[in-house]
Every structure is written in structure tokens, then in C-alpha cells.
Amino acid sequence: MNYILPLLSVLIGYAIALIIKPKKKKNLKLLLAFSGSFLLSLTVMDLLPKVYESHNHSIGLFIMVGILFQIILEFFSKGAEHGHVHGHDKINSMPWLLFVSLCIHAFLEGFPVGHHHDLAYGIAIHHLPIAIILTTFFLNAELNKTALFVFMVSFALMTPLGTLVSDSAPAFTQYFTEITAIVIGILFHISSTIIFESSEGHKFNIAKISMIIFGILLASFI
Numbered sequence: 001m002n003y004i005l006p007l008l009s010v011l012i013g014y015a016i017a018l019i020i021k022p023k024k025k026k027n028l029k030l031l032l033a034f035s036g037s038f039l040l041s042l043t044v045m046d047l048l049p050k051v052y053e054s055h056n057h058s059i060g061l062f063i064m065v066g067i068l069f070q071i072i073l074e075f076f077s078k079g080a081e082h083g084h085v086h087g088h089d090k091i092n093s094m095p096w097l098l099f100v101s102l103c104i105h106a107f108l109e110g111f112p113v114g115h116h117h118d119l120a121y122g123i124a125i126h127h128l129p130i131a132i133i134l135t136t137f138f139l140n141a142e143l144n145k146t147a148l149f150v151f152m153v154s155f156a157l158m159t160p161l162g163t164l165v166s167d168s169a170p171a172f173t174q175y176f177t178e179i180t181a182i183v184i185g186i187l188f189h190i191s192s193t194i195i196f197e198s199s200e201g202h203k204f205n206i207a208k209i210s211m212i213i214f215g216i217l218l219a220s221f222i
């Protein structure tokens, strides 16, 4: 499950965008709001207490490093990790900068999954709308089908690959708490940005608030 869920969610998102071609931005926004809230809840309820239990006094610093690292990644990806894509220009070749930064992001997210099984659900739900949004964006930008396929399959493989590396390399086991703290920083930044950007002009939106509450409740039950 740890490996399958994050892999499948991207492939399913890719397939949904290819086959159904979702037009309703509103539903995607709600799915994003839910995914952000669910991911943030899992982070604060499950991951955060665990790293602080380690009594490593510099753990807070590693969390800040994670936040900073994700901010830097977004210079290159322009926010693709939280479902933010823009531009109407045609994309003729593989968008390498976006590709590499998204892969690094997804790879790192896989690290804590082996020890925190709930996170597999969190990342799966977080990457599903991202895959739909990215595929739709690339289809509109007329990126060639092979490049799109390579892009989405690599993105899908990155999180399970991160889990595999962290589970099998002893060097990473030794620094597991520090790496988890960095991933917490990444997840903090990503999920709060998702929640923030899914609201337009800070207007009160009952549907969105309901999805956020639903995300919190679901995370607290699993």
C-alpha cells in the first residue's frame, strides 16, 4: 500500500485528465482544498509529534530548512507542486525545470512513508488533483504525448522510489528524524499554500470550509 497508493494516484489523475477532460475548475478547487487540509492534518497530528519525541533540539531548524527548500523548488516549478500552473504559451519540449523540481519534491515526500503509513494516503490524495491539473495544462499547451507520458509516469514513480530508498539505505535510517523534519517543512508549506490558493479573495465559501473540515476529521480518524 505504501508504494501502490502514491503511484496509482498520479496515474489515475493522468488518466482522468486524458479521458474525462474535466472542465469544472470548481470541483478541482474543492478537491485541492480537501487534499491540503488532509495533508496538513496528517502532518501536525502524526509526523510532528514523532519528530519532537526524538528530543533532537535542532529539529525545528530542519523543519524550517524544509520550508525554505520547498520555496526554492517553487522558483523553478512555479508552484506546480500545489496545483499552480499558468501561461497560455505552447510547450514544445519537455519542461525540464518544472520536471526536475517536481520530481525532487515527490521523491522527498516518499521518505517518511515507510514509517508513517497514513502519509501514503495523504500524498496520494495530494498528488491526485496535481496530476489532473498538470495533465490538463500540458494537453492545452499541446505538449507532445510522449513527453507528457514520460513526465507523468516519472512523477508517479518518484514517491515510491523515495520510500524504497529510505527503507533500504541504512545511511538514511540513521538520519530518519532529520529527513522527516525536512519533509514536514515541505508538507507545511505545500499544504498551507494549497489551502490559501484554493480560496479566492478570502471570501467565505461554505463548500470550501466544509472540505477543509472534512479533511481534518478524516485525518483524525485514520
Ligand SMILES: [Zn+2]
Binding pocket: 078, 079, 082, 084, 193, 197
Ligand atoms: Zn501558487
Ligand SMILES: [Zn+2]
Binding pocket: 081, 105, 106, 109, 126, 127
Ligand atoms: Zn507532493
